[in-house]
Amino acid sequence: MTYILHPTYVARVSDNTLIPFDPNNTDYQAYLAWVAEGNTPDPAPEPPAPAELTAEEKLAAAGLTVAELQQLLGLT
Amino acid sequence: MSTLKVTNIQNPSTSSGGVSIDTSGHVTVDSVAMPSSGPLSNRNKIINGDMQIDQRNGGSSVTPGASDYTLDRWRFDLSQTSKLTCQQVADAPTGFTHSTKITSSSSYSVGASDYFLYIQKIEGYNSADLALGTSNAKTFTVSFHVKSSQTGTFCAAIRSSSYNYTYPATFTVSSANTWEYKTITIPGPTSGTGWDTDNSSGMELSFTLGSGSNFASTANTWTASNKFGVSGQVNIVSTSGATFYVTGVQLEVGSVATPFEHRSYGQELALCHRYCLVYGGKTFTRIAITSAYATTGASCMIFLPVAMRAIPSLTSVGSFQHELPGVASSGITAWTPDVNACDTKVFKFDATFGANGSSSGSKSGQITASNDANARFTLSAEL
Numbered sequence: 001m002t003y004i005l006h007p008t009y010v011a012r013v014s015d016n017t018l019i020p021f022d023p024n025n026t027d028y029q030a031y032l033a034w035v036a037e038g039n040t041p042d043p044a045p046e047p048p049a050p051a052e053l054t055a056e057e058k059l060a061a062a063g064l065t066v067a068e069l070q071q072l073l074g075l076t
Numbered sequence: 077m078s079t080l081k082v083t084n085i086q087n088p089s090t091s092s093g094g095v096s097i098d099t100s101g102h103v104t105v106d107s108v109a110m111p112s113s114g115p116l117s118n119r120n121k122i123i124n125g126d127m128q129i130d131q132r133n134g135g136s137s138v139t140p141g142a143s144d145y146t147l148d149r150w151r152f153d154l155s156q157t158s159k160l161t162c163q164q165v166a167d168a169p170t171g172f173t174h175s176t177k178i179t180s181s182s183s184y185s186v187g188a189s190d191y192f193l194y195i196q197k198i199e200g201y202n203s204a205d206l207a208l209g210t211s212n213a214k215t216f217t218v219s220f221h222v223k224s225s226q227t228g229t230f231c232a233a234i235r236s237s238s239y240n241y242t243y244p245a246t247f248t249v250s251s252a253n254t255w256e257y258k259t260i261t262i263p264g265p266t267s268g269t270g271w272d273t274d275n276s277s278g279m280e281l282s283f284t285l286g287s288g289s290n291f292a293s294t295a296n297t298w299t300a301s302n303k304f305g306v307s308g309q310v311n312i313v314s315t316s317g318a319t320f321y322v323t324g325v326q327l328e329v330g331s332v333a334t335p336f337e338h339r340s341y342g343q344e345l346a347l348c349h350r351y352c353l354v355y356g357g358k359t360f361t362r363i364a365i366t367s368a369y370a371t372t373g374a375s376c377m378i379f380l381p382v383a384m385r386a387i388p389s390l391t392s393v394g395s396f397q398h399e400l401p402g403v404a405s406s407g408i409t410a411w412t413p414d415v416n417a418c419d420t421k422v423f424k425f426d427a428t429f430g431a432n433g434s435s436s437g438s439k440s441g442q443i444t445a446s447n448d449a450n451a452r453f454t455l456s457a458e459l
Contacts, residue, residue, distance in 0.1 A: 006412070008412060008414060008416070009412070009413045009415060015391055016392070017389050017390065017456075018389060018390040018391070018411060018412075018413050020387045020388075020389065020415035021415050022415060022418075024275060024385070024386035024387070024457075025386045025388070025389060025457065026386075026459060027389040028389075053371075057371070
């Protein structure tokens with residue numbers, strides 16, 4: 001049995017079950033028993049850095065068009 | 077006041093039926109046993125005792141892992157895996173439509189420390205009225221229909237959740253491959269621990285499909301240790317191809333086995349949902365509503381149809397996607413449960429997906445299965 005410890009849950013590798021830190025959850029109880037036996041979960045991999053957005057994507061995310069931005073900045 | 081002392085009341089023109097009273101005072105009306113104790117409804121503490129509901133496998137045969145659940149509420153406890161298969165089948169005695177079929181996969185020689193159990197754990201809230209482990213413990217009765225390719229003495233057992241107090245009970249299968257009805261009346265245990273009365277396991281009923289000498293004890297008596305077998309019992313796993321069918325399982329207060337309590341399908345399914353919810357089984361099944369907070373992520377919410385026993389674990393199989401109105405869907409690459417925002421009525425999690433077509437700005441969307449009828453999104457709060 002192998003687990004991966006994430007910040008808000010623990011993942012059981014055998015069936016990729018994601019287990020909340022709830023003391024009433026029997027999967028979590030089994031994980032705690034596994035740790036109590038001297039086992040250590042694997043650390044979660046570092047999340048990938050978010051991709052840098054292009055200027056066009058930033059505009060789209062803000063819900064603006066190029067024309068609207070130009071008007072906003074008084075460049076028209 | 078006076079007392080009418082009779083054993084039978086019948087119409088003068090009939091020779092059977094009517095009302096009968098046995099030497100213990102138990103009443104039978106037209107051959108149907110009346111409860112000797114407890115309520116007249118919601119008597120059965122077993123959920124899915126008639127094996128109608130199989131959310132996880134939908135009637136497919138499976139080779140269970142060491143502690144896997146199969147049909148709803150029913151799980152295995154196995155010292156060795158790959159020795160048997162389990163399937164919901166449409167083979168049942170009159171009055172039932174389904175049963176559990178367990179088939180031995182080999183002629184396994186059961187070792188002293190081996191065990192093969194088919195179990196239902198009963199939540200403490202549902203067994204609390206039995207007052208188990210106290211001086212007021214109530215007698216209860218287990219009844220079920222069984223069919224097996226093997227004949228002889230079989231074993232069922234009651235255990236506390238801490239496994240330190242058990243009652244191995246025997247029953248006999250007389251005719252091979254024939255449905256037989258069995259009843260076992262068990263005096264309430266007045267000792268032991270692990271008879272919880274909250275949302276933990278209050279007690280468990282098991283059918284022994286094989287067990288070694290380490291777990292054998294005297295039949296039909298309480299023992300302060302972990303015993304669920306008897307010497308000389310039939311071990312299904314020891315004969316390749318041997319079968320064991322069971323359905324109509326009922327556990328009720330009192331010393332009389334009353335007729336199986338057929339709850340409506342909707343009631344039974346709701347009872348099962350407290351412990352397991354499975355979404356999927358067809359393409360594009362809707363699962364959760366979302367609010368996209370980035371081009372590659374969304375906050376997702378499922379309002380659970382019943383309060384689950386605990387905050388559930390999440391297991392997903394197959395492919396899923398995030399959909400926003402007017403844009404192409406994006407395949408899900410990861411789930412992240414948000415336990416701090418979950419409770420037993422709401423399951424909250426984040427989904428990560430590809431940026432293809434999605435947009436940010438807290439737009440509402442949904443999680444669905446992809447074009448994948450085999451995708452399953454399972455929330456489990458089993459005991």
